[in-house]
Amino acid sequence: MLLYNSAAFFADVKPVDFFTGSQWDPESAKGKYSIAPLLVSTGLVTLGAMLIAVPLGIFTAAFLSELAHPKLKNILKPFIEMLAAIPSVAIGFLGIVLVGPGIAKIFGLANGLNALNGAVLLSVMALPTIITISEDAINAVPQSHREASLALVANKWETLFKVTIPAALPGLIAAVMLGLGRALGETMTVLMATGNAAVLPTGFLDSVRTITATIAIEMGEVPFQTTHYFALFAIAVVLFLITLAINLAGEYFVNRLRKFHA
Amino acid sequence: MIKKLKYIVDWILLTGSTVIVCVILGIILGDIFSKGASAISWDFITGLPTDGMTKGGILPAVAGTLVLTLITTLFSVPFGVACAIYLNEYAKPSVFTNIIRASIRNLAGIPSIIYGLFGLALFVQSLRLGTSVLSAGLTLGLLSLPYIITTTEEALKRIPNSMREATLALGATQFETIKDVVLPKALPGILTGVILTMSRAAGETAPILFTGVAFYINDVGTSVNQEFMALPYHLYMLSTQHQAIEQVRPLAYATAGVLILLVFLLNIIAFYIRYKYRTKD
Amino acid sequence: MDKIKLSAHRLNLHFGKKHVLKNIHIDFPNNKVTSLIGPSGCGKSTLLRSFNRMHDLSPDVKIEGDIQLDGNNIYDKKVSVTAMRKRIGMVFQKPNPLPKSIYENLSYALKLHAFPKNEIPGLIEMALKESYLWDEVKDELKKPAVKLSGGQQQRLCIARTVVLRPEVILMDEPCSALDPISSHKIEELIMSLKSNYTIVIVTHNMQQAQRISDKVAFMYLGELVEFDSSENIFKDPQKELTRNYVNGHFG
Numbered sequence: 011m012l013l014y015n016s017a018a019f020f021a022d023v024k025p026v027d028f029f030t031g032s033q034w035d036p037e038s039a040k041g042k043y044s045i046a047p048l049l050v051s052t053g054l055v056t057l058g059a060m061l062i063a064v065p066l067g068i069f070t071a072a073f074l075s076e077l078a079h080p081k082l083k084n085i086l087k088p089f090i091e092m093l094a095a096i097p098s099v100a101i102g103f104l105g106i107v108l109v110g111p112g113i114a115k116i117f118g119l120a121n122g123l124n125a126l127n128g129a130v131l132l133s134v135m136a137l138p139t140i141i142t143i144s145e146d147a148i149n150a151v152p153q154s155h156r157e158a159s160l161a162l163v164a165n166k167w168e169t170l171f172k173v174t175i176p177a178a179l180p181g182l183i184a185a186v187m188l189g190l191g192r193a194l195g196e197t198m199t200v201l202m203a204t205g206n207a208a209v210l211p212t213g214f215l216d217s218v219r220t221i222t223a224t225i226a227i228e229m230g231e232v233p234f235q236t237t238h239y240f241a242l243f244a245i246a247v248v249l250f251l252i253t254l255a256i257n258l259a260g261e262y263f264v265n266r267l268r269k270f271h272a
Numbered sequence: 273m274i275k276k277l278k279y280i281v282d283w284i285l286l287t288g289s290t291v292i293v294c295v296i297l298g299i300i301l302g303d304i305f306s307k308g309a310s311a312i313s314w315d316f317i318t319g320l321p322t323d324g325m326t327k328g329g330i331l332p333a334v335a336g337t338l339v340l341t342l343i344t345t346l347f348s349v350p351f352g353v354a355c356a357i358y359l360n361e362y363a364k365p366s367v368f369t370n371i372i373r374a375s376i377r378n379l380a381g382i383p384s385i386i387y388g389l390f391g392l393a394l395f396v397q398s399l400r401l402g403t404s405v406l407s408a409g410l411t412l413g414l415l416s417l418p419y420i421i422t423t424t425e426e427a428l429k430r431i432p433n434s435m436r437e438a439t440l441a442l443g444a445t446q447f448e449t450i451k452d453v454v455l456p457k458a459l460p461g462i463l464t465g466v467i468l469t470m471s472r473a474a475g476e477t478a479p480i481l482f483t484g485v486a487f488y489i490n491d492v493g494t495s496v497n498q499e500f501m502a503l504p505y506h507l508y509m510l511s512t513q514h515q516a517i518e519q520v521r522p523l524a525y526a527t528a529g530v531l532i533l534l535v536f537l538l539n540i541i542a543f544y545i546r547y548k549y550r551t552k553d
Numbered sequence: 554m555d556k557i558k559l560s561a562h563r564l565n566l567h568f569g570k571k572h573v574l575k576n577i578h579i580d581f582p583n584n585k586v587t588s589l590i591g592p593s594g595c596g597k598s599t600l601l602r603s604f605n606r607m608h609d610l611s612p613d614v615k616i617e618g619d620i621q622l623d624g625n626n627i628y629d630k631k632v633s634v635t636a637m638r639k640r641i642g643m644v645f646q647k648p649n650p651l652p653k654s655i656y657e658n659l660s661y662a663l664k665l666h667a668f669p670k671n672e673i674p675g676l677i678e679m680a681l682k683e684s685y686l687w688d689e690v691k692d693e694l695k696k697p698a699v700k701l702s703g704g705q706q707q708r709l710c711i712a713r714t715v716v717l718r719p720e721v722i723l724m725d726e727p728c729s730a731l732d733p734i735s736s737h738k739i740e741e742l743i744m745s746l747k748s749n750y751t752i753v754i755v756t757h758n759m760q761q762a763q764r765i766s767d768k769v770a771f772m773y774l775g776e777l778v779e780f781d782s783s784e785n786i787f788k789d790p791q792k793e794l795t796r797n798y799v800n801g802h803f804g
Contacts, residue, residue, distance in 0.1 A: 069289035095539045097475025099504040100528045195383025197478035222385045257381035364612040434649040442662045443638035
């Protein structure tokens with residue numbers, strides 16, 4: 011059904027324009043449909059989110075599995091699962107009332123609804139996924155590896171950074187992939203927090219509009235069965251293919267982790 | 273000495289990360305509840321919105337979310353559990369079942385807004401259900417299916433084979449074995465998955481945007497063919513689209529508070545069932 | 554000559570590409586205890602499980618030849634598997650009580666086969682007495698079965714089998730998960746049951762086989778090497794392989 015509707019779109023608009031143009035402006039007289047600004051926006055926000063969430067998530071996972079007392083771990087893990095349960099719209103709300111004003115103050119902007127805001131929020135949403143899967147990956151490293159390293163007079167820290175984390179690498183990559191998938195597909199937080207200007211952004215402080223937000227904003231208002239309507243299905247297919255590729259990659263690494271575990 | 277300094281840096285890195293994660297959660301909950309608590313009251317939850325939604329309660333949104341979650345559950349649980357039973361108990365492992373399992377896992381990774389588009393094209397337009405709580409519930413049901421199937425299959429896998437052999441050896445059919453022994457034993461695990469799915473469905477916004485949610489309805493719905501209000505969408509509208517945004521901010525905080533309380537309540541119930549079940553074994 | 558209750562003819566079983574049972578011929582006499590012995594992996598449990606079609610649900614298993622109960626092939630297409638399993642009961646290596654009460658473990662089996670409601674309490678009491686469990690549990694029949702000790706659980710599983718009044722009872726190393734005292738009780742129980750039932754038991758324990766069996770079958774690498782009276786197998790085996798095994802030289 012998604013494919014059918016997007017096929018109808020490419021009957022109206024040349025695929026070359028769709029991928030290489032630089033403007034998304036369906037409302038204008040000529041109707042400009044280029045996915046580029048949306049794709050760059052999506053990429054920018056997701057990249058920012060990963061820059062924050064990956065180190066934070068992996069270090070937290072390492073803390074939980076290698077350093078934390080079992081009792082502390084039993085308290086922290088449900089907390090992290092709670093973080094995953096918070097609805098995205100509530101996180102987006104905080105982007106408006108909390109993160110936005112904060113960014114505006116720090117960088118001296120009129121408002122804080124921009125790519126950076128979206129990246130911060132998305133990192134919060136990707137964190138639980140990254141932490142949980144990373145921790146599984148680190149736990150899956152056989153104790154004998156660690157003991158072998160400790161026996162060679164490497165201490166706890168060298169063991170962690172030079173043996174355990176490299177051994178858990180496939181699992182960590184899987185964690186990042188699945189976190190990335192979650193951030194890419196997220197709608198409400200970016201819709202609420204990034205300002206939604208459909209132009210090619212030049213930096214993290216520009217307002218951006220992701221693929222998901224575009225669908226959310228415009229689908230409610232377009233007449234059915236128009237070029238614009240079909241265009242939204244077309245960008246949805248692009249998003250679908252990207253997330254599918256990332257999830258498949260994540261699954262490939264999860265399977266490698268499982269084999270390693272067995 | 274330098275080595276020692278390096279360890280301290282490492283320690284700060286790891287512990288610091290964990291502290292930051294906890295602080296983030298603390299800020300989220302602290303901010304919403306400190307500013308929302310004063311506006312949350314029984315009247316707020318059970319009252320109708322008044323004065324262009326600048327005052328009054330959120331009853332239609334609460335009711336809408338409950339009905340929506342109910343429809344989602346009614347649709348996804350029977351299908352999901354049946355599918356999991358087929359995959360785990362009846363289907364012989366083959367390339368075919370592996371493909372089905374891989375597709376189910378990938379369905380779970382599809383962005384929720386795409387489910388929204390799909391629901392619009394399928395339920396609202398092709399099946400002519402219109403924008404309604406039924407269309408929205410079915411859309412969320414589709415989104416929940418992979419999740420229900422996965423958690424149910426995990427629960428079924430935890431039942432040891434010796435349990436199945438016990439009843440089969442007594443001359444029970446495979447169906448009787450599943451109905452009398454496997455399902456009752458797997459029930460807590462399945463229930464945990466169902467409740468977590470409900471909590472997710474209650475918090476989703478993107479899939480219901482074009483399938484039936486409405487900005488303002490001054491009553492509790494009476495038919496599944498009507499549009500409805502929902503807590504997450506209400507929060508979205510109050511915080512971005514309302515004409516008097518600053519004025520309704522306390523209401524937005526309170527709505528966020530109610531939504532998070534609802535979701536946490538469901539999660540705590542699920543944790544409790546899981547905890548009790550694990551310690552019993 | 555004893556009456557033959559259960560028998561296998563030209564039985565071959567493949568698990569995937571592996572040939573697990575090779576052309577087995579064996580006859581089990583009525584109301585006797587027959588032990589299947591042999592080193593691990595010789596196929597004795599696999600053979601036991603083919604006598605009540607427990608391989609039916611394993612997709613990779615292929616069975617040729619036939620198994621006859623009172624002269625009728627149980628692998629015949631017309632045979633009802635559930636009715637056949639009522640006649641041929643099975644007790645497993647690890648006790649596997651159902652997650653129900655002691656009473657319900659037995660009543661469940663009876664209800665499956667639609668026994669009249671008013672007979673159920675009497676049948677249950679009889680089965681528990683036959684399994685030497687009645688005196689220990691008669692005051693707490695509502696207690697969850699999993700709360701019983703391992704040995705009690707295994708006797709409950711035997712009671713659950715005999716409550717259906719089967720003709721044959723298959724036992725797959727019923728004592729291997731139990732302590733010596735519980736094992737001893739189960740052995741006594743087996744001896745008392747043989748007047749009413751034909752019993753086939755897989756065991757690793759040579760002394761146990763000697764104590765309880767009338768006949769013994771020795772298997773090795775999927776073949777039936779020797780089948781004779783218990784006395785002959787342990788005192789005067791005809792084959793070199795059997796002698797080495799029963800004297801503890803390998804396995």
